[in-house]
Amino acid sequence: MSSGVEFVKDGHVARVTLDNPKALNAIDPRMDDALFAAWTEVNDDPDVWVAILSATAGKAFCAGADVSGGTDRDGRMALGGGLTGVGGPQLTLRKPLIAAVHGYVIGGGFELAMCADVIVAADDSQFFIPEVRAGIIGEAGIMHRAIRQLPHHVALAMVLTGDRLPAAKAEQYGLVNEVVPVAELAAAADRWAAKITASSPLAVQAAKDAVLRGLGGSLESALSTRYEPIEAYAGTKDQLEGVAAFAEKRKPVWTGR
Structure with a gap:
């Protein structure tokens, strides 16, 4: 039986x-379980430097939570494998995430897209938050x-x-x-992935961590x-390779180590 989520390392x-x-x-x-497994593998595999989230062609990127079959095993709506923090603990994705969206980007699907670091949108994309029109209001994550x-x-x-x-x-x-x-759309997402993987993956991950953690307080x-990941980057093979490549006037060869 299909999980409803395809996961491929390329x-x-x-x-x-x-x-x-x-x-x-x-x-x-x-699908929520499969997404959680995917994000966990992305975090754990040092050879994965960036992730692209997309959806099968059709009318919508994602219509949010599918409640037609009920809620998850804990009685809560499933949404995003932990990325959104709705229905359970929030999962922090340490690697950069690119969302490639098309068609309807609705409610929780809109929220999932906003969890990405880069959003590439097809020109037919429409973003909306339909809850109040349906007379419902949930945990409000999308609104925040x-x-x-x-x-x-x-x-x-x-x-x-x-x-x-x-x-x-x-x-x-500036949303996308x-x-x-x-x-x-797929080619555009690949271009963004190529831009990101041209840099040291450890430096990219440390930068993402610092930027997002720093948003939680004042500039001061x-x-x-x-920031621990920035401090841990010192002395890594990638950090030494960056210094050597600059001195030798060549492109660095990153290993993510």
């Missing part, structure tokens, strides 16, 4: 694909993320009205990094905090 890139098109790629409990990643009034208007945000506007507001034709606090 060189230094982990490809995670939502594959539940009949339900608009909504995430059911078995939207108000942090979009201009204040844009986010509140989406939350209060359920109006859709088309891809072009999402790019204008790039908008491309549908046929070019962020500047005075010691």
Whole structure:
């Protein structure tokens, strides 16, 4: 029986694909378990330097949680394998994550996309938060993320009205990094992955950790905090390779060690 999630390691890139098109790629409990396993493997495998999250072609990237079959084994809605923190403990993905979205990016699917570090959107993408139109309100994770990643009034208007945000506007507001034709979505995500893997994976991971942890407090606090992954990077093979490559005026060869 299919898990509804495809997971493939392609060189230094982990490809995670939502594959539940009949339900608009909504995430059911078995998919949630498969996503948790995928994120755990991405974190644990030193040869994985970046992950790409996409979905099977169709009308939607993801329609959020699939509640047609009920809730998960703990009685909660499944959503994102821990990335969103909805329905259970939040899982921190240490490696960079690229979301390649298309079509409807709805509710919890929108929230899952916002968990990525880079978002590439097909030009048919539409982002929306439909909860209030359906007369429901959940754990509100999507709202807290939207108000942090979009201009204040844009986010509140989406939350209060359920109006859709088309891809072009999402790019204008800085929600997505790039908008491309549908046929070019996979190639665009691969280009971003290539940009990221051109740098030292350990340095990239340390930078991501510092940036996101520093957001939790003031600038003064962020500047005075010691970040363990940055300190641990000193003396690694990659750090020494970077110094040597600069001195020798050549491209560095990273190992992630």
